[in-house]
Amino acid sequence: METQATDTAVHASIVVDAPIERAFSVFTQDIGSWWNPDHHIIEGELAEMVFEPREGGHVYDRGVDGSECRWARVLAFEPPTRIVISWDRPAAGRPASSSMQTGSVRREPRRDAYSTVV
Numbered sequence: 001m002e003t004q005a006t007d008t009a010v011h012a013s014i015v016v017d018a019p020i021e022r023a024f025s026v027f028t029q030d031i032g033s034w035w036n037p038d039h040h041i042i043e044g045e046l047a048e049m050v051f052e053p054r055e056g057g058h059v060y061d062r063g064v065d066g067s068e069c070r071w072a073r074v075l076a077f078e079p080p081t082r083i084v085i086s087w088d089r090p091a092a093g094r095p096a097s098s099s100m101q102t103g104s105v106r107r108e109p110r111r112d113a114y115s116t117v118v
Contacts, residue, residue: 045063048062053077059071
């Protein structure tokens with residue numbers, strides 16, 4: 001029996017009280033500050049998360065023993081408004097490598113100011 005892959009789109013956003021440049025920096029360079037430490041796939045104890053801030057870079061976990069588990073590639077890096085990463089780890093119903101756009105950062109008007117939406 002052959003299984004056909006289907007496209008799935010998930011949209012989510014969060015409003016943060018920060019300038020757009022700061023929001024982009026935290027979302028990428030400080031990824032370990034907001035990513036749940038229980039949601040890692042590295043075998044050993046997690047030392048840090050690394051986001052290489054360039055097209056062609058990687059996103060990976062580094063263990064306290066020096067081991068690394070690369071789980072994404074940076075396909076586009078356009079500070080401070082857009083990143084596209086691949087998701088390179090297989091999961092049920094998803095191929096081993098699938099692209100997703102994430103980290104689209106924009107300014108939106110509010111009644112009293114502008115919001116940064118991540």
